[in-house]
Amino acid sequence: MASIPGHTGLSSSEAAERLQRSGPNALPGGARRTWRHIALDAAREPMFLLLVGGGLLYLVLGDLLEGAFLFAMVLVTIGMTLYQEGKTERALDALRDLGSPRALVLRDGAPVHIDSRGVVPGDVLVLSEGDRVPADGVLFEGAEVQADESLLTGESAAVSKRPGTAPDPLPRPGGDDTPLLYSGTLLVHGHGLVLVTATGAAAEIGRIGQALAQIAPERSPLQKQTARLVAIFAAVGAAMSLLLVLLYGLRSGDWLESLLAGIALAMSMLPEEFPVVLTVFPALGAWRLARANVLTRRLAAIETLGATSVLCVDKTGTLTENRMRVHSLFADGVVHALDGAPLPGHLHELARRAVLASAAAPFDPMEKALHELAVAPIPGLALAREYPLSPALRAMTQAWRQPGQAGYIVAAKGAPEAILSLCALDGAAADAVRAATDQMALGGLRVLGVASADWAGELPAAQHGFAFSFVGLVALADPLRADIPDAVAACRAAGVRIVMITGDYPATAAAIAAQAGIDTGKVVSGDTLDGMDDGQLREHLRGAGVCARIAPDQKLRIVQALKEGGAIVGMTGDGVNDAPALRAAHVGIAMGKRGTDVAREAAALVLLDDRFSSIVQAVRLGRQIFQNMQKSMSYILGVHVTVAGMALVPVLLGWPVLLYPMHIVFLELMIDPACALAFENEPAEARIMTTPPRDPKAPLFGGWTVTWAALVGLGSLVAVLAAYGWAVRHMPEDQARAFGFAALVAANIAQIFANRSHTRSMLQGLQTTNRLVWIVAGVALAMLLVSIYQPLLAGLFRFTAPAPGDLAAAVGIGLASIVWFEALKLLRKPHTGAAAAG
Template sequence: MTMNDAALDRRDSAARHRLDGLTAAEAARRLVAEGPNTLPDRTRRGWRAILGEAAREPMFLLLVGAALLYLPLGEPRESIFLSLMVVLMLGMTLYQEGRTERALQALRDLSAPASTVVRDGHRQRVPAADLVPGDIIVLTEGDRVPADAVVVETSGLLADESLLTGESVPVGKRAGVASAPPAPPGGADLPWLFAGSLVVQGDALAQVTATGANSELGRIGAALGAIRPPSGRLQQETQTLARRLAVLGLTVSVLLVLLLGWRSGNWLQALLAGVALSMSVLPAEFPVILTVFPAIGAWRLARHRVLTRRLAAIEILGSTSVLCVDKTGTLTENRMALRRLWHAGACHDVVPGMPLASALRDLLDAAVRATRPQSSDPIEEALRQAHATQPARPARDARVDMVREYGLTAKRPAMIRIWSDGSASFAAAKGAPETIAAMCPEEERAPALAAAADMARAGLRVLAVAEAGGIVPPWPDDPAALSYRMVGLVALADPLRADIPAAVAECRRAGVRVLMVTGDHPETAAAIARQAGLADGAIVTGPEIARMDGEQLAARLEGVSVCARIVPGQKLEIVHALQRRGAVVAMTGDGVNDAPALRAANVGVAMGLRGTDVAREAAELTLLDDRFPSLVLALRAGRRIFSNMRKSMRYVAAAHVPITVLALLPPLLGWPVLLYPPHIVFLELVIDPACSLAFENEPEEQDLMRRPPRRHDESVLDRRALLAALLRGMWAALLLAACYGWALARLPVREAGATAFAALILCNLGLLLSHRQRGILAALRTVNPVFVAIAAGALGLLATALWWPPLAELFRFAPPPGRWLAVAVLTAAAMLLGLQAARAVGGER
């Protein structure tokens, strides 16, 4: 049974509705008039909102309070200085938060949905925000409807409108006109589509009727926009720690104020000392770290074609222990080409551009008849391309049309389509060799399966093709009931990407297991696994998985490197089985049926080029180029971001200890108060950019990708790490207290204070240096221009505070003798040597 090229393409031509759509100029005019097709974005913050939030932070309230306290003390210079510092720190906050907001906005722009629209007679991909009423949009299975619309033409369209109705059962849609008001969402056999609904089956052309706030979804958008996602684990843990430290600081500050006020009778000075102590204890940098690092890190990833849709994924990437990856398009180049045909017991290589023999052409015709005309599947596209290069055949069966289609299912991985010329009908089937062979006579099975196995061992993707004739209506519910005959096999090649072996090897060095999950024949999967460097593990197949329960599957997956003949629903079982054994799983996927597995995985990874909207929405990451090395790059970046966040938070915890001790200890011992609010502000000018900018720009450590994955429940600042940071800070505090006490015994008060403050600044820079890398020498060898700039700026400000009379008077300093500056340097050096010795003895990282 054959047909000419015109008959093969008839349905394709009918599906391409010749609506020209709007012109680009008209669409631009309507966009100005109607506004963008977006809902109000409550997550976007302008500079006024950023400044408003910053001005309500406790640190700024304490600064303003201290500036006001200096006025009744008759010290207007201190009040003016603190007021200027308030403005300066607000400016720094605006810069840091603005940079974060710009990074988040860049991510929003990249992750904004796109739609296929007909304009000027051509299909083009445009941002969904640019849609206007009157646009003709193209919808296929897996698309999210971008605006309210009326169906112009459809082929078996089913839409899930549960977002609007709460009803999970999809409803069918038919073509209609936009002459009447739309019915409410949820109605079956109606022409109306609504923004936010999901196409679960079929395809359609639809004309946009309402966009943005005028759509059905827009009318409830205010309620949706007010919903804020819950805080992540890191945020919750850090907020708890910050609250505890704030309560501790406030309690100690109140006690200090009472003690100094009772001792001296000068309650305003006592209140200033208490404010300084509160500022020294308050860990205002923690929220900055938790905001800046993930946002800037996600922006850096986006520059490498990896889009982070949920910032919480940054935290999880560093602990990922298993990468479950698709073969086609991820490990391979996703450019299938027909390479070999098998017919009547013989294999024939396909030479591009050479016409096929008549029997082989019949085999290719049958394969194309079992192929959708507009499918984006690379195998079906390759078959259509191979068919298009063959010369036209004499017109036969010109009136044959496709009348029934049976899509792929989990139990039947085959596409079957029934064709009819009005008097006679026949079926064309294409699918997994074992599935097609099972529907054919027994004597045809063994040769076909043997040939399929041989070609699969060569790394080819093999499909069997069969036909059934003499069919009469009504069409059966189960196409397997038809009488098929084996036509032959088609084999296609999808070469491995050249950079895959190196990326797989890098994962192995990092202790991350790579598990290939594919629907291919086991032999084909094994051939690709050998090329990729995954040949040392076992292979498990989908039919085997179907016979196992969860615990059996979890045990079976130990030591497995390839899962073959997997149907989409089994991806979810694989994720759960791996997680049952404590694995942190990243799973790739691109189809509608992959969404549950992507959602269940610790990190879902969608394909940006070939993935559906549903897959992208379910995933935390989107690979914009569909490349596995990009996923490995994201893994590396996730480890670096988490490592630098941990270093930064440890530095902040350590740096606050000597400041707190020097704010509290002198009054308790009866020494002159060393730190007042201006001194704390000076220190914050060092700590704030150091904890965010310096550590965010810190290069990764050399062995970062040679370490095993961290535990998924490991905190960025657990008790052990917090205790170690506090001990480092306490070591610095003891040395600084000794330095101040020694200077007070031999120098005037102002010179002693200047010496101790210089030592405090140097120790702070030493703590910053010691937390950058594992070991001081490694930190000195690692180039970080931001650290150099912060250190130079801090030393420049210190020199100004010591030797510029107006600022020295403000800080109550007098320039110390040179030998006492050497004492300050030696104090910082002793601190560094002690930290290095403790690291060597304790093996701390």
């Protein structure tokens, strides 16, 4: 990155010393939960309390071994919670680090991007429009700087800033025409250099940092729905447990045993895994998205990704490489292709004026390409005034003061039609310029007009005040990224429509869209858009693939029109004026490399590499995460139906109790890792990107999904109940219990494999890689064998080992309990939406 003349900033070693002294540039406190907080939260959970209650009852009964076992399981449960929650917290920590704001500072004489936590007093910040100010400081060089200080003052109107020195005493934030900028505020206009005076808690925002840290995040609608579902299960479970205690107690007269059976039923009815799924899956999903170069700023956006039906994307830097080079120049009525050859002498003036209309130390790839024309600059010029680009006039002008002279050299560059409006060309000359523009734009080139003026006297208030002369056109090539055609094809196969939105000339935009494989249909221009009402725009956008000459503030109308037409809209953006559209879209996607802080904060996702293919990968992962959450919750409901049924029905039928608290604990040791880790690790379905987006109104867990899961659970319940009923008639009680429990464990394992897909057979699923599923199943079977054949554990579980052949039969019955479900998969038509759990 080019150095900034006259400024060096701190050296790296000096900055490191100051960071050691002043500490990181961050407010005190943090959102991370420690292991103590996690353990304390786990200790308040109903499952934990039921385990403690069961352990105490065993101690009252004098069964010290059983009581000790349950208390040991309390520790195991907390340990598993610590592992799961710890993994979630580590994933969130990684996201926080990735999402930490960046700052552009001068170090060792050159601008470098650093983590804003590394900014120290004495640093020189390089700030541009759209940046969030990372620390308090004094503006000592800048042009037309305005800042939004509403975070500190509550006033929405931006205040102007002028270069200067810090006044004494320091005024409060919100003052107009001061040189002071404050941490956390936004630069909404202009650019400048700022000397940092205070960081972290010492900054002005430190006063309100404590209040900000205490604001609790709002729960998502899905979290609220799941909380209601858990509450319903808990209420039904409590009622059924009370009924079981009464029935068993009255029949047997053993009220302590009946209470243990009631606790087991309550534990089996409590689907405490639902909140775990809603915590673990989005956090680990966001971590997976980050590995695909997509930073998730709001976890709720993951729910919407799979439903996205329209993606509105920028051209420059997203579809193209944003690596521009000057391809050709138009001057004196002739188009001159450069082809890497030296610039002819008669084109030097056009090149020089294009450079004078650009920043002296450019960051924009287009302006860098203009500087690379390597034309000798006019010595001694000093920038007197900059007239920025605006939606009303897509051109920028810079006036330069000549050394030793009273006049100014003025240069303008911008959209050819804007430059023509600044120049007084006759009809034939203007037509020639338009024809040359069309000729170059049809090749997918970005075309800029260049104009110049020599000015004496006071500078005018607006660009139209100058007497401009037309100099020529500059055409820049920005090649399409190599992976774009395949990525666009993947979107079309997935039923996701691409709408390219750009400020480029319509012919240029259409040419690039055609190269990318975007169905252009009709091209909507910004001028045409302004002439339409909302209804007309909504209808016009139905067949449009390209929106050209679009100003940033027009993006909001496009997003709203698409939403009113029933689309689920993903929207990319990078500028300050893009923020309303990013916020209005269902999924706002900001550019991580070239995007402003304003855009990143308004968006739900940030592209760390600015690549369109990363958006496509994010849609794929969003669908996969949603599907896997759905599979996991189906499994949780189905297995709880089976387990709760086996805790209740045998007692109602007058059979011996099958499940006591220690048996439920054993099953929970299977269910927890299966639902939270094994399903989260499940690979995507083969058809995941060849089906239309899911209906956004369809709940994650409701309707047919709930019915399907309940039917799977009931099918397993019937099979296991039949197995236990046969064993009760033909075996001693403890041996029958071991037989029935083995069938139940096997049915649980079978449900894990069955729920890996609701459309693909279990045998096909065995071909896909997910080691965690096999690990859970293998550990469960090993634990079952140990609990049956190890004498101490067999006594705890009230088991007598059946013959190996009988045990194999029990496992076979459990595994076969989902055969009917596998047969239904063959009869049932696959879901057409990506929301199907497979």
